[in-house]
Amino acid sequence: MPTVAGVVGTAVIAAARFLTTASARLPRLHDSRRELTATERTTLDAVFRGGLDLDAITVVSGRAGVLDLSRRPVTLGTTIYLRGATSPGVLVHEAVHVWQYRDRGARYVVDALVAQASAAPYDWRAAGATRWRDLDVECQAQFVQDLHDGRVSPAHRALADDALATLALPPPRP
Numbered sequence: 001m002p003t004v005a006g007v008v009g010t011a012v013i014a015a016a017r018f019l020t021t022a023s024a025r026l027p028r029l030h031d032s033r034r035e036l037t038a039t040e041r042t043t044l045d046a047v048f049r050g051g052l053d054l055d056a057i058t059v060v061s062g063r064a065g066v067l068d069l070s071r072r073p074v075t076l077g078t079t080i081y082l083r084g085a086t087s088p089g090v091l092v093h094e095a096v097h098v099w100q101y102r103d104r105g106a107r108y109v110v111d112a113l114v115a116q117a118s119a120a121p122y123d124w125r126a127a128g129a130t131r132w133r134d135l136d137v138e139c140q141a142q143f144v145q146d147l148h149d150g151r152v153s154p155a156h157r158a159l160a161d162d163a164l165a166t167l168a169l170p171p172p173r174p
């Protein structure tokens with residue numbers, strides 16, 4: 001029985017796919033859809049250690065049609081719209097969203113919208129969680145990005161270990 005959040009999430013993903021496909025057909029918008037590069041795979045392998053199917057990820061590094069209305073990179077399902085971002089930490093952040101999508105299904109989209117609307121989105125320190133799964137989806141992704149970028153102090157070692165152990169577990173198959 002699909003949840004309401006799952007149904008809404010699926011509809012959001014379908015609508016976004018339609019809009020990006022439709023707008024990418026405009027001649028001045030360049031859709032640079034590609035697989036991960038070898039360097040990007042090495043970066044993600046160090047974080048996910050087999051817990052994420054890297055072959056399933058598509059990267060759009062250039063313009064993303066209507067999604068350019070948002071200023072941050074965006075991940076929909078297994079497609080990462082980098083929107084010009086080149087930092088490995090940002091790629092790690094977005095790849096965590098792919099992992100969450102595989103873990104939660106389309107409900108992830110609604111969870112992300114709720115997280116982005118919170119008072120302090122991305123502020124995992126303020127959340128005070130001791131388990132990585134207790135963070136909301138944006139705080140989870142930001143924590144792993146900060147961990148990758150060396151911005152997590154030893155005081156958060158247990159949370160880091162928990163995050164890496166969780167990410168290395170392959171999500172359940174739907």
Ligand SMILES: [Zn+2]
Nearest residue numbers: 093097138141
């Ligand atoms: Zn995010």
